[in-house]
Amino acid sequence: MPGIRVLIATVPERMGLLRRALASVCAQTMAPNSVVIVCDRGLKPADAMATIDLVLEDPHWLMNQGPSGAANAWNTGIDYIAKHWPDDYLAILDDDDTWDSEHLAGCLSIAARGDWPDLVISGIRAWVDGIEQPREPIRSLLVSDFLVGNPGWQGSNTFIRIATLLRAGCFTPGLASCNDRDLAIRVLSLEGLRSAFTARHTVNWFHERGRACLSSVGSDDKLSGLTRFYQLHGWRMTSEHERRFFARAKELFGLPRDLILQHLKELGHAL
Known part of the structure; x- marks a missing residue:
């Protein structure tokens, strides 16, 4: 059984959020085989460890080996995990999100029933300023969904075979x-992909409009991300996809x- x-990536100003995320990892009914935490933006593993008062079973603390940023931090962790446990599943948790206690057990159970697919996606609840935004758990995925927006596959409900992620x-x-959308398009484009x-809903995505994040309205990071995403995937878009892509960028992010x-x-x- 895999x-x-x-995998969690974090930065200096989010130690309080990281404690909340790790508490949900510790509360899992099925404990993960290991937890890898990657420190970014100059955060040293020793400094991060000193602020975390939770006891994890043999956590692995790493420093981002590339330029600062979430993508390079995640890739640092993926490289490490692939070298040590190439046949396993990777479960990503953003440092400002949490899992329900049965999240990992539920994903693995579905994976076992599906003869170990490449990808298992759970539902993700959206909390905006502490208020849940009702939506149905995701039950299907298409590349075209991610050209316009995100139907519900984000970092924290990623449960994927490491070999598939490398491929x-x-x-x-x-x-x-737009890291989640970019990755989703490339994963879903793989030949022979099996998903379940x-x-x-076993994941909680928290958005506080007063807290700076990659999705902040009008931010330079969001402008840069959307522009680069369009550069990478605009060739896939129909005229209708383009119209909806730009309309969403203006409506949600100004x-x-x-x-x-x-x-x-x-x-x-x-x-």
Whole structure:
């Protein structure tokens, strides 16, 4: 039976959030085989360890081996896990999210029933300023869904075979946001991919509008991420996909089409 390796990336200002995330890992009815925590933005493992008062079974503390950013931090952890446990499942948890206590057990149970698929996706609850936003658990995935937005596969409900993740190319280095959508498109494009769904919400995604994050309205990171995403995947989009992509960027993040295209032109010159 494949093991479960948990991966969390974190930064200095999120130690309180990391404690909450780790508490949900410790509360799992099925404990993971190991937990890998990658420190980013100059955070040293020794400093992070000193702030975490939870006892984990043999945690592995790493430093981001590439330029600062979530994608490179995750890739550092994936490289480490692939070298040590290449046949297992990887479960990612964002440092500001939590899992229900049965999350890992539920994912592994579905995986066993499905003869160990490449990917198991659970439902993810969205909490905005402490209020749950009702939505149905995801039960299917298409590449086209992610060209426009995200139907419900994010970092914290990623439960994927490590070999499958490596085959997809892991995370795109330097992508400031849209990492989940970019990865989903590449994974779902793999030939012969087998996926399964728990059809249950066991992940909690928290968004506080007053807290800075990659999805903050009008942020430079969001502009950079959307522009780079369009550069990578715009060729896949129909005219309707493009219309909806730019409309969503303006409605949710305050980033108009002309600004993204201007940034794309500047990015092209920089490359």
